[in-house]
Structures are given as structure tokens and as C-alpha cells.
Amino acid sequence: MSNAFREILRKIGSGPHTGENMTRLEAAEATxxxxxxxxxxxxxxxxxxxxxxxxxxxxxxxGMLDACDQLGPKLQPIIDSQRPVIVLGTPYDGRSRTAPVTPLTALILATAGQPVVMHGGDRMPTKEGLPLVEIWQSLGVDWSRLSLAQTQQVFETTKIGFIYLPSHFPLAASLVPYRDQIGKRPPFATMELMWCPYAGVAHVIAGFVHPPTEGMFQGASALRGKPQYFTTVKGLEGSCDLPRDRTPIIGTWQPGSDLERIILHPRDYGFEGKEVPLDEKALVPEMQLVLQGKPGEFTQAAIWNGGFYLWHSGVATDLSSGLAEAENLLKSGQVAQKLQEISKAVASLSTFEKYLSGAGDLTSGG
Structure with a gap:
């Protein structure tokens, strides 16, 4: 038993009258x-x-982020990147009610030359919703088969990378079963939303549900002085996906600056509509229709999100041109081509790894 940890536990677990908050150093040490x-x-x-x-x-x-920076993985900077890399922070326990558009947003951004990093793991308590890694697998991109070095290769060549917890950060993955055992999301689930597994200049875009979370994000980034750019989105199920049935609540700041609000009314741009419900069996066929540029509610959601993030990342000069560019990239087939490029890059590395493993077996046997 750790006596040092017991003292920290006593400090935060003593109740509303005698309990205290941890210092940054104590939170880092506990983590x-x-x-x-x-x-x-x-x-x-x-x-x-x-x-x-x-x-x-x-x-x-x-403090919790300090510990993850010390012990966790990081993708290294892309030399030819002219913009901050976007890191999409979405809840690790996935989606259960609305269809996720996040992978399509990442593909649109990468197609336009904007690098994107995502992170997460498998189905996770307590929600056990559909995680991003499963969606990518269904689209033909299996990030779970890559080492960190291989993920770096794919990131550098395609502008998209995915940090997969069980392989790349097993220390963090080992804490996942506790979520099921305690039956509640621990504060680690909040910290994960703003974690930045990228070593260069980053723009973290974090989804959230409860308004106080946004203040905690801002306080943590101010103390740490990073990431260099930060955006919060009260998105669908706490993700970065902008809603279409209500006005998105978006905040943006740099460490040390005040939060600025971005107010967008979907109806003002012709994108107001109902959210697409999640049907796991139908999700990938629906995404394929979007990649073919076919009209529909899910295509509208992809254009709405892709267009906003093209503008917000500086690729497009304004929202209207961002929306037009997102629609063009989809209808022209360029986003579908980007998906094929990523799929081939991941598959080739996975095949090479299998070949090396087989060669090693033959060598040891002969």
C-alpha cells in the first residue's frame, strides 16, 4: 500500500466540511x-x-495532464505542417443515441491538408457506446494493429493519426476496468477530453456536456500554458460534433486569454435539421453514401461540421466558403480517395508486421 497515496486520498475524501482540493503537484503524483x-x-x-x-x-x-504528458505517448510534429494540428477530444465511452460524424470531419480536414489527431480505446464503461476505433475499423482502417511508430508513419503521409490506448498507452488502459467497478465516470473522463498526445503546436477541440466543465478546461490550460489553441464544443453526446437541431455552444481561447463565444445558427446557413439517430448496422452504409456525395441528412451533418472546422482551422476564409469547400470535397470524391489512401497505408504496415512476425518464427525454427 502507498502511504503517500493514502494521504492524498484522505485529503479529497474527507467530505464537504474538512475535505480539500489537491494541488497541481499532488494531482500529478496521484495520477x-x-x-x-x-x-x-x-x-x-x-x-x-x-x-x-x-x-x-x-x-x-x-496536474493529471502533467502526469499523462510524462508517461503517455505523443505523435511527433509534421515538418511540413503550416497550421496547428487539430486534436479532437471526444468521450472515450462512445455514442449511443446520435450518429457520429467525427471520422468524416477528420477525413474532410485531412483532405484539405489540415492534420488531425484522435485518441481513444475500445468499448468503455459506463456507457459502452460505439467508440471511434470501431467506426474506423468498419471503414477499412484498423488503427488497433499499428505500433506508435507505424501510426507516426501514417500520420506523416496521410495527415491523420489515432492514438489507441490499449496499444499506445497501456498504463491508462489498465485503469478502464475501474470505471465499470465503480459504476460512474471518474474525473479521468473529463481530463481525457483535453489530453493532447501530440508534441508540436496543437489546437485541441474538446467536446463537453456540463457547462462547469468548460471552466475547468480553461483553468487547466491557463496553468499549463498549453495547448496553444483551445476550442470547446457543447456537441452531440459530449463530442465535437456540432448539432443541427439547436445552436451550438462554442468557446475558444489561448492560454492567458479570455474565452470568446462563437454563435452559429444552423438555420442561417440552411443546415437546420434533425439529428441522425445511431443505428450501428446502418452507420457505415450511411457514411459511404456521404463519401459518394449523395444528398441526405447525414451528408448535411458532415458538410455542416466539415465546413465549420475548415473555417475554424484557417483553411477557409469564412464559414460560407468552408461549407462550400466541404461539399465540393465530398462530391468530387476527394474525401473518399483520402479514406482509401489511409486504408492502404494502414493495411500495408499491418501486412509488413505480419511478414516480419512470420519470418521471425521461421528463423527461430530453422
């Missing part, structure tokens, strides 16, 4: 001890539920 399994399972579970009840602070999130 480090949990990731390295220096704390016992009982201590880790107790911390997660106590911290959830207390609620995290921006300073505590900053």
Missing part, C-alpha cells in the same frame, strides 16, 4: 501512482469515486 499501479486497487477505486463526488478543479486537471 502517476495510479498509472504505475503503485497505489493498490482499493486505493484507486476509492480515489476515483471520492474525486467524482468532490468534483475536479482546473488545477487538479492540470
Amino acid at each position: 502517476r501512482m495510479m498509472l504505475l499501479q503503485e497505489a493498490t486497487p482499493a486505493q484507486i477505486g476509492a480515489f476515483m469515486i471520492a474525486h467524482r463526488i468532490k468534483r475536479p478543479t482546473g488545477e487538479e486537471l492540470a
Whole structure:
């Protein structure tokens, strides 16, 4: 048992009258001890539920991110990138009600030359929703088969990368079962939304559900002085996907600056509509229709999101031109070609890995 961890646990778990917040250093140390399994399972579970009840602070999130920066993976900067790399922070426990458009948004951005990094794992408690990695697999891109070095190769050649927790950050993946055991999302689920597994200049776009989360994001980024650019989106199921049935709530800032609001009314641009419900069996066929440029509600959602992020990342000069460019990239087949490029790049590396493994077996046997 870690006595140091016990003292931190006592500090946050003493109730509303005598309990205290952790300092940034204490939060970093607690996170480090949990990731390295220096704390016992009982201590880790107790911390997660106590911290959830207390609620995290921006300073505590900053410390947790410090520990992840120290122990976690990072994709290295793309030399020829002229813009900050966009990091899409979406809930790891996936989607259950609305169809995710995030992979299509990433493809549109990469097709236009804007690099994108995503991160996440498999189906995760407590929601057990559809995760991004499964959607990519159904589209023919299996990020789970790549090492970090191979992911870097794909990132450099295609402008899209995906940090897959079980392979690239197993220390963090080892804490996932606790979410099921405590039956609640721990504050790690909040920290993950603003985690940046990229070593260069980044623009983190984090989804959120509850308004206080946005303030915690801002407090943590101000203390850490990074990422260099930050955007929050009250998106569909806490994701970065902009809604079409209501006005998106978007905030943007740089560390040390005040939050600025971006107010967009979908109806003003002809994109107001109902959200597409999630049907896991129909999702990929629906995405294929979007990639073919076929009209429909899901295509409208892809253009609405792709157009906004093309503008917000600086690829397009204004929202109207961003929307037009997103529509053109889809209808021209360029986004579909980008998907094929990524699929071939991932498949070739996976095949090469299989070849090396087979050669190693033959060598050891002969």
C-alpha cells in the first residue's frame, strides 16, 4: 500500500466540511501512482469515486495532464505542417443515441491538408457506446494493429493519426476496468477530453456536456500554458460534433486569454435539421453514401461540421466558403480517395508486421 497515496486520498475524501482540493503537484503524483499501479486497487477505486463526488478543479486537471504528458505517448510534429494540428477530444465511452460524424470531419480536414489527431480505446464503461476505433475499423482502417511508430508513419503521409490506448498507452488502459467497478465516470473522463498526445503546436477541440466543465478546461490550460489553441464544443453526446437541431455552444481561447463565444445558427446557413439517430448496422452504409456525395441528412451533418472546422482551422476564409469547400470535397470524391489512401497505408504496415512476425518464427525454427 502507498502511504503517500493514502494521504492524498484522505485529503479529497474527507467530505464537504474538512475535505480539500489537491494541488497541481499532488494531482500529478496521484495520477502517476495510479498509472504505475503503485497505489493498490482499493486505493484507486476509492480515489476515483471520492474525486467524482468532490468534483475536479482546473488545477487538479492540470496536474493529471502533467502526469499523462510524462508517461503517455505523443505523435511527433509534421515538418511540413503550416497550421496547428487539430486534436479532437471526444468521450472515450462512445455514442449511443446520435450518429457520429467525427471520422468524416477528420477525413474532410485531412483532405484539405489540415492534420488531425484522435485518441481513444475500445468499448468503455459506463456507457459502452460505439467508440471511434470501431467506426474506423468498419471503414477499412484498423488503427488497433499499428505500433506508435507505424501510426507516426501514417500520420506523416496521410495527415491523420489515432492514438489507441490499449496499444499506445497501456498504463491508462489498465485503469478502464475501474470505471465499470465503480459504476460512474471518474474525473479521468473529463481530463481525457483535453489530453493532447501530440508534441508540436496543437489546437485541441474538446467536446463537453456540463457547462462547469468548460471552466475547468480553461483553468487547466491557463496553468499549463498549453495547448496553444483551445476550442470547446457543447456537441452531440459530449463530442465535437456540432448539432443541427439547436445552436451550438462554442468557446475558444489561448492560454492567458479570455474565452470568446462563437454563435452559429444552423438555420442561417440552411443546415437546420434533425439529428441522425445511431443505428450501428446502418452507420457505415450511411457514411459511404456521404463519401459518394449523395444528398441526405447525414451528408448535411458532415458538410455542416466539415465546413465549420475548415473555417475554424484557417483553411477557409469564412464559414460560407468552408461549407462550400466541404461539399465540393465530398462530391468530387476527394474525401473518399483520402479514406482509401489511409486504408492502404494502414493495411500495408499491418501486412509488413505480419511478414516480419512470420519470418521471425521461421528463423527461430530453422
